[in-house]
Amino acid sequence: MATLEIKDLHVSVSTDDEPKEILKGVDLTVRAGETHAIMGPNGSGKSTLAYAVAGHPKYEVTSGSVLLDGEEVLEMSVDERARAGLFLAMQYPVEVPGVSMSNFLRSAATAVRGEAPKIRHWVKEVKEAMTDLDIDPSFAERSVNEGFSGGEKKRHEILQLDLLKPKFAILDETDSGLDVDALRVVSDGVNRYTAGGERGVLLITHYTRILKHIAPDHVHVFAGGRIVESGGAELADQLERDGYVRFTGSKETAAV
Template sequence: MSTLVITDLHADVITEEGDKPILNGVNLTINPGEIHAIMGPNGSGKSTMAYAIAGHPKYKITSGSVKLDGVELTDLTVDERARAGLFLAMQYPVEVPGVSVANFLRTAKTALAGQAPKVRHWVKDVESALGRMQLDKTFAGRSVNEGFSGGEKKRHEIAQLELLNPKAAILDETDSGLDIDALKVVSEGVNRYAGQGDRAVVLITHYTRILRYIEPTVVHVFVDGKVVETGGRELADKLEAEGYESYVRANAAAGV
């Protein structure tokens, strides 16, 4: 089972001018089979939370805890966090020139599993995963994210999710830059992963449109580096209608 528990998490972003506090006490528990949607305005710290949990070197956890199935992730290196079962789909996937998608995926699977997958089965698995993302066979021979459209990058991320099948996935604005057709394909991939019933999903987004295709278990409003309200799907509908301004004003008035 895959439970992700974030407790009183504080983190800074490292800049040339010095460390800047961003996360101000995040508390979340994502149980197996749950999809938690994190919604909030630009600059509220949603992506910082994702990168800090994953171990990005530009983000420093200053206090708090992140546990996946009881394992403290903050004590681990980035690769150790991945082997512990954590997956991050990035808002802006990076290009890796000269490394083919096929080699990248097989290397990643080998690193996580501790042994290389059998070639015959693996090739079929990759072709199937890419096919479900509406990416043809030639896609596997292309350099990772080099020259990819925004939709191809995001669909490739979800193909990785399916093939690596981690315990918990943090999806950082997976809907960003997608047209309606790509959004549906990506959403179907997320639903297949979450539908296993024992996986935890954190879905970071600004908008409710992806939530038309992915049903969240819980919706959180994220402002100034912390969760300020939690509710069900109706909370997302409220945000769609009213925006985040009232939460921003209330947080500022509280002086927190």
């Protein structure tokens, strides 16, 4: 059973004055077949956790460990982390002018799988995945995310997830910018990815609406750079009702 273990993780970012500590000792274990939702107010460190695990150079890990099946992730380069089975769906997917979606996806699949997919099978695989996500086939020849709406960008992230099939997916506010129909399509894509119990998800979100479609096994409250409470799906309902005020002491964050 694949396992992602985050142990006492401390992460800082550079500022104009001095490094600022964002994560202050995060402990979390995600196993294959589990969906973990991380919820918390803005500025609590949720996205920092995602980017630190993925290897973004802006975020400096000052102490702690991230283990994927017992192997130290923090010693891997970004591409090595991807090949090992980690995937990050970004909150704000970037545009890549001049690189078509079809070339990008096949290059990514080749890098992760270790060999280029057979063209005939690959075309069929991509076509089926795009159909499942209601993505127009013409998008395959468009530059990556260039001119895409917010919802189209998020569908493309899940298309990558479907084709690359990593061991663990970190989804950073994948629900932001989605209308009701797009939310359903994206959620269905995540559920297809987890079907079979061989893969795990770390889902970062502010709202419970996506959790109506993707049932979490565990819900964690993030505040002040660490996990301050964990529970089942009922914890998300409590946050929807009461907000984060008892974790932050600020009424400004009382509404989820």
